[in-house]
Amino acid sequence: MRPVIPYVTAALLxxxxxxxxxxxxxxxxxxxxxxxxxxxxxxxxxxxxTTARAVLPHSGQVFALFVIVLAxxxxxxxxxxxxxxxxxxxxxxVDDVPLTxxxxxxxxxxxxxxxxxxxx
Amino acid sequence: xxxxxxxxLALGAVAVGAGVLVVTTKHLVRAGLYLVVCLGALxxxxxxxxxxxxxWVQVLIYVGAVVVLLLFAVMLTRAPIxxxxxxxxxxxxxxxxxxxxxxxxxxxxxxxxxxxxVTLPRAGTAERLGEQIFQSWVLPxxxxxxxxxxxxxxxxxxxxxDIGRAAPxxxxxxxxxxxxxxxxxR
Numbered sequence: 486m487r488p489v490i491p492y493v494t495a496a497l498l499x500x501x502x503x504x505x506x507x508x509x510x511x512x513x514x515x516x517x518x519x520x521x522x523x524x525x526x527x528x529x530x531x532x533x534x535t536t537a538r539a540v541l542p543h544s545g546q547v548f549a550l551f552v553i554v555l556a557x558x559x560x561x562x563x564x565x566x567x568x569x570x571x572x573x574x575x576x577x578x579v580d581d582v583p584l585t586x587x588x589x590x591x592x593x594x595x596x597x598x599x600x601x602x603x604x605x
Numbered sequence: 606x607x608x609x610x611x612x613x614l615a616l617g618a619v620a621v622g623a624g625v626l627v628v629t630t631k632h633l634v635r636a637g638l639y640l641v642v643c644l645g646a647l648x649x650x651x652x653x654x655x656x657x658x659x660x661w662v663q664v665l666i667y668v669g670a671v672v673v674l675l676l677f678a679v680m681l682t683r684a685p686i687x688x689x690x691x692x693x694x695x696x697x698x699x700x701x702x703x704x705x706x707x708x709x710x711x712x713x714x715x716x717x718x719x720x721x722x723v724t725l726p727r728a729g730t731a732e733r734l735g736e737q738i739f740q741s742w743v744l745p746x747x748x749x750x751x752x753x754x755x756x757x758x759x760x761x762x763x764x765x766x767d768i769g770r771a772a773p774x775x776x777x778x779x780x781x782x783x784x785x786x787x788x789x790x791r
């Protein structure tokens with residue numbers, strides 16, 4: 486087995502993930518690109534398990550399992566944030582979110598929600 | 606080139622091709638479906654690399670749960686079904702950084718491993734991985750379970766904006782009820 490083949494696959498997938506995160510505007514597509522990067526890391530871990538002689542056997546695969554769990558937690562919280570953003574702003578375009586917004590009063594949230602309701 | 610190499614090449618080509626489609630397609634829903642192809646090809650890669658348990662967990666969690674969640678999110682945010690033109694930013698910096706990262710890592714790994722061959726270790730079955738997890742990696746495993754719980758609670762709190770200000774609202778409602786009660790009786 487030539488380990489260079491899965492290593493190069495993982496490197497290309499990671500590059501694609503970085504490209505997708507920077508290129509996409511839709512927050513759900515950004516999360517998909519993050520998944521691509523996490524899977525590239527998983528592939529590197531599993532391949533390293535075959536090439537590196539570690540003290541503990543199968544450490545790479547155990548780490549890959551841990552990364553899968555982390556990805557599941559990340560996607561849950563990430564989608565909650567995306568859906569909340571959609572409820573507040575009626576858009577999921579990440580570059581429509583102002584980074585330097587003055588803090589809104591507590592009542593300021595209501596009109597946005599009402600606008601969303603009216604937009605439907 | 607052995608059979609494993611040919612399989613790895615083919616599955617890797619499928620994974621990278623589907624990955625390219627995920628980050629370039631104009632259809633939101635199709636991006637999720639290409640992601641299924643990409644993750645499935647990676648699960649095949651894991652199988653060839655003798656990581657049985659990881660491959661099945663990949664199919665179960667990624668293809669089964671994560672992609673379904675992503676497609677739910679696509680539909681809950683009322684994404685258009687057909688072609689949408691506003692998915693992308695102008696992408697020269699992205700292509701530069703992404704291509705640089707991918708090609709840089711490729712050069713690094715090719716330089717490190719050349720065309721050398723290794724023999725595959727014993728397959729990572731559920732029994733062997735379970736021994737490792739519950740003997741050497743117990744503490745990280747438990748920490749991960751706490752992390753999953755906190756992510757769950759965090760997602761619930763995030764998706765319910767009324768949790769943070771539940772107290773004043775219930776007071777308002779109680780006041781409304783008190784106000785409306787005599788009106789009804791009259």
